[in-house]
Amino acid sequence: MTTHSLRWRIVWPLIFVLTLVTIIVAAGLYFYLMTVMTNSRSADETVLPHIASSIYQDSAGRLLLLPTPELARLQEESPDLWFIARAEGDRKVQYGQVPPGLETIAAQLGNILDGDLRAEGASALTSQIARLPSPAGELRIMFGGRLQADSFAVELLSRMKIIYLPFLAFTLIAAFLSVPILVKRALAGLSRTTEIATSIDIDRRGQRLPPDDVPEEMLPLVTAINAALERLDHGYTQQKRFLADAAHELRTPIAILHTNLEAMPDSRQQRKLLNDVGRLANTAEQLLDLHRMDNNMQSMEELDLVELCKSVAGDLAPNAIAAGYELSFSTNRDRIPVSGDAGALERAISNLVRNAIEHGGGKGLIQVVAVFPNIIEVTDEGPGIPADQREDVFEPFYRTAPKRSGAGLGLNLVKQIVQRHGGEVAIIASDRGARFRISL
Template sequence: MKLLTSKSLKRRLIAQLLLFQVGILFLFSAAFVAYLLQTNDGVVLSDPEFANVAARAIERKADDSLVLNETEELATLRQRSVNFWFVARSDKGEIIQTGNVPTVYAVMAEHLDRISFGDIRDTRAPFSYVAAIRGASGPAGNFTVLGKGDVFSLTYAVFLLTNLLMVPILILLVIVTIIAIPWIVSRAFSRLSVIAKEAEIIDIDRRGYRLPESGIPSEVVPLVNAINGALQRLDDGHERHQRFILDAAHELRTPVAILQTRVETIAEGPIRTRLLSDAGRIAALAEQLLDLQRLDVSGASFSPVDLVEICRNVAADMAPLAIAQGYELSLETGLDHLVIQGDAGALQRVVFNIVQNAIEHGGGKGNITIRIDRGAVIEITDEGPGIPVAERERIFEPFHRLQPHEHGAGLGLNLVKEIMQRHGGHVVAVDGPQGGACFRLSFPN
């Protein structure tokens, strides 16, 4: 039952084929038995074993005459068989008989020297004319015996014979089904395995890819076409989404720039500072959206990039802001150059975003350190409260923020992750040496 309810299509096919073959075999056997019963004249046969019993009971006396001894097996046969009788003829033409021999067979007994084998079936009860002719040997020599012993149903005999023939056929079918059918089904499904592997590599970076339709069973073609259609709709929706982001970001840049210019004309004070800060965040959001769009369409047109120079430039640009917020920003490395293949602008945005994140969440005190290792690893650490372990994966999701009411749109770290993936590297958040947060950027050598 478990085989039939399995979710494996291969197992279900094998089980159903096996049941179908067994059912057909049984139906054929039943039809064959019915056909034999209709085409035969009789419905019962005489068991020929009585001939051997009779031959063993016949003895030759000293005067060379034949005598029938009432042996134990002969007596048992008389009690068991209704209307038991037989006529035995020796090689010398001697005849010995017992029981109520039908008249028609009494005449036939004289010609047993010309008959060696026969089965005579009777079509009507009480089956008085059922008889068998067999050759048998006993103490008195060889005999041809005509008679009636135990009777058995012809239907039972035919059914038994057909079942005996059916057993090896059934075993052969089971072997073929269990061994050959899985191989046949596996070959038929081999192309589906290829398509499954092709589907596994489809992701956001392989937009426009479609599952192959060649060489697959016609029954599966509609499913593949439906999947390809869904992929096309997803690509169209993604393209509309990206186009909207690009248009919105471009549209934001001009009014934000105008807003910043007008705010700068306001007299110094808390309101001017707050407005400039808010306008700056809106401008940063627009730039991040544009960065994501540029990253999506830029492809892999990389060139040699010096990571040491990028970190040095970011440290120089961000130092005044860090100092103003109460931090000390430092660059630690024993390398003069560390060159990899990449996009200089995108990698500078990575380091900039992480340093900016440290300034915003580092607690307003302590050191922010940019450390470059020879193994193409950059670590940016702070001495703030750190990042909870449960949030270290989610902080890289778009629009995710540790605190619901904190500033920013939650795109900076997502942009970092996307850029690192485009460069074949990865970024992780771990505990810093001073208890704060540590962002480790690993690049392929």
């Protein structure tokens, strides 16, 4: 199944729209300038360096004109070229003829910093005033007679690239960097809600997703999920109550049936029936254990694993011997203190020993071992559990063979008890039989 990030599904359209708007604004500005701005041409300012290089001052400080090759080339290319250069002290030098109508402006050249005079078409009145440094000091030059190749609008737009292109690049880079961050912050509440949702499990019922931190568009989904959780909690509670009530109701008729069977004459059929009733009583007790575990595992206290395992082994030794086994208990410490629920851990160890008695083949040795640090092992010498079923046997109602006895609840109960103590239970590979290990 292909999944898509909600954040990037928002980010990419936003970046695309921002980029498109930027390009449209740039294109609109370009066509606006081309429409409203004049297409006249200005004097060609590229001649200024050549003009400045042809002016020098003599020993008396007068400005003189040097016929440089560059100046000769300009004159050949533009016969109407003219200029006036003025320096401090009213010193000046002139080249070519100033067009009529510009003499008054040329006379005030010393008082003008710069200027750009444009006339219609190719009029001789088009000219520029500029300032340039030179060996004779700062020169104020007024020139004309040579026009630029491009119109003023084209020239201005070409110069705008220096400002516009970095601005466009900055805008796009800022969009790529800032939009994901802003969207992530906007969806931060949804991320927190997701974290809470991942923490909800069967052992933490009653928890709901907070509706305050999510975007308004996600609120219906959060509300629907909370409603579904409410229904699941209600159904789970009803199911657990039904199982507990059913188990309680079964205990009395099972006990009466067991008493009546014991009163019957000893026979093979009686022993078989007693064994079947015993399994039925054990199943009812396991159902009650599941109910007790949900309601009674509230307080943890310090207990001794050695004493706990020794007690379980002692209680179940008659059952094991009657079924044809030997039962032993060993430990490497006199005392192994742990924090836990004594009743729940006792039921977990008992279920492992009962499982060994039930499926260990009816002969051999069943060992209960308590090892520091906080490890309990129960082993038998039976047929063992196939490697591909070692995870499945901890699922409720799972049996390694369909015709085997038992309801398949014992090992699931062990797993739940151990997990609620923060530990784990596993089946360890063994050369012979089954080897269960609880690590707390």
